[in-house]
Amino acid sequence: MFDKELIKRFETLDTPFYYYDIQLLRETLSRLKSAVDKYGYCVHYAVKANANPRILQEISSFGFGADCVSGNEVLRALECGFPADKVVFAGVGKSDTEIEIGIKNNIFCFNVESLQELEVINKIAGQNGKTASVALRLNPGIDAHTNKCINTGLADSKFGIDFNQMEATITFAQKLSNIKLIGIHFHIGSQILDKxxxxxxxxxxxxxxxxxxxxxxDLPEINLGGGLGIDYDDPDKNPVPDFESLMDLIHANLDVKDRQRVHFEFGRAIVAQCGTMVAKTLYIKPASQTTFAIVDAGFTDLIRPALYGAHHKIENLTSHYAQKDKYDIVGPICESTDVFDTGITLPKTVRGDLIAFRSAGAYGEIMASRYNLRNLPNVYYSDN
Ligand SMILES: Cc1ncc(COP(=O)(O)O)c(C=O)c1O
Structure with a gap:
């Protein structure tokens, strides 16, 4: 993926940084668009995966909507060109202020996760002289066979309304004068590779x-959430997820009535592969069991490995050696969990080498923090 010219450019940039391949993002968006247009399905991009304004503007320019999980995400989505009537607002703990942001901005739909939340939305909508459209997020009790930290559709998960409480919740919603029940919503987890x-x-x-x-x-909207996974092991072989076969499977299995619309909320599948985090090797430290390559990025820049035990393909972009060695790739943060991967084989790595962490466009830059008072990572794009 990285030609010599690009690596030369990387050598002039301050590390650590995120690099976004805008061409790949556009290709992913156009493949997604043709896969969903085939069946008339709607997509609301899950802003939580990456809320970088440049990335959001690219996504909104394709006509997709936004799936937000905070009041600030709603505001950011609107600023970046997503029309209010394509914004959905999910989340198990929306505050009153956040609900008011959604109501005042006339968003398309609240994905509601509890009976009490319905009451609060009804009250705030009433105070603002509005009617809020809501979909009920149901917990389908499905195992998405993914990392347990991102498996959200199981019966013991905090997300969604228990299937058995559905009828009572609907009956309750129908009595609320400032609520319009328009649909049902599900989201079963993330990085789902099995169909x-x-x-x-x-x-x-x-x-x-x-x-x-x-x-x-007869509710007009069915929202099946996001979750489609990507190939973290071989991003060059599979730079764009297989949206087509998922849409074919949905079309073959989902009952959709006349005038009903089907929605998705993909995050990772849209933005993961276009992003790479690049760090510089600070020190090589041999130890009794391993050799550490200590880089200038830590979990403050890319937290997925420390948070979920997630795996990113790691490449040395600048090594001049044919010899290969094994390394534990670690960051500078004063925590033992600041480890990107252990025992990985790389060409012999020396101080100054640039190390790429592939498939970092989703849940990467957006989760960066300033712990240890570190600077936030820099950001660069392929086209400027
Ligand atoms: C309600 C909801 N929708 C969509 C998503 C996006 O998931 P993904 O990035 O796996 O597509 C999430 C992620 O946690 C979510 O909680």
Whole structure:
């Protein structure tokens, strides 16, 4: 992916930094667009994955909506060109102030996670003389077979309304005068590579639709959330996720009535592969069990390995050696968990070498912090 010219450019930049390949982002967006347009499905990009304004502007320019999980994400999405009528607002703990932001800006829909939240939205909508459109987020009790830290659709997860409390919640919502119930919402987890959980999700949605029909309800919106995974092991082989086959599977398995719309909230699948974090090797330190390559990025710059045990492909971009050695790649932060990977094979690495952490466009830059009073990482783009 990185030609000599680009590596030369990297050598002039201050590390650590995020580098975004805008061409790849655009290609991903156009592949996603044709996959969903085939069936008339809608996509709301999950802003939590990467809220960099430049990235958001690219995504909104393709006509997609935004999925937000905080009041500030709603405001950022609007500033970056997402129309309010394509903004959905999810999250298990929306504050009153955040709800008011959504209501005042006339967003498309609140994805509601509890009965009490419905009451609060109803009250705040009433105070503002508005009616809030809501979808109920249901916990489908599906195992997405992904990392346990990002598996959200299981019965013991804090997310969503228990399937068994559905009817009571709907009956309650129908009595609220400033709430308009428009749909159902699910999100079963993240980095899902196996398609079976999505097939089960379609089944759950179909069951729910039958229940709703028995209650005399025909809700126009079905939101199946995000979660499609990417190839962290071989980003060059699979730079764009297979949106097409997921959409074909959904089309084959999901019951959709006339005038009903189907929504998705992909985050990672859209932005992960276009981002790379680049760090500089500070020191090589041999130890009794391993050799440490200490780089100038830490978990304050890319937290996924420390937070979830996640894996990023790590490459030495500047080594001149044919010889290969094993390294533990670690950062400078004063915490033992500041480890990117252990026992990985790289060409012999020396002080000054540039190290790339691939597939870092999602849940990377956005999770950066200033712990240890470190600076935030720099950001560069392929086209400027
Ligand atoms: C409600 C909701 N929708 C969408 C997403 C985006 O997931 P992903 O980035 O895996 O597509 C998340 C991620 O946690 C989420 O919680």
């Amino acid at each position: 079976e959980p999505y097939r089960l999700l379609c089944q759950r949605s179909n069951e729910m639709q039958e229940k709703l029909s028995l209650m005399g309800l």
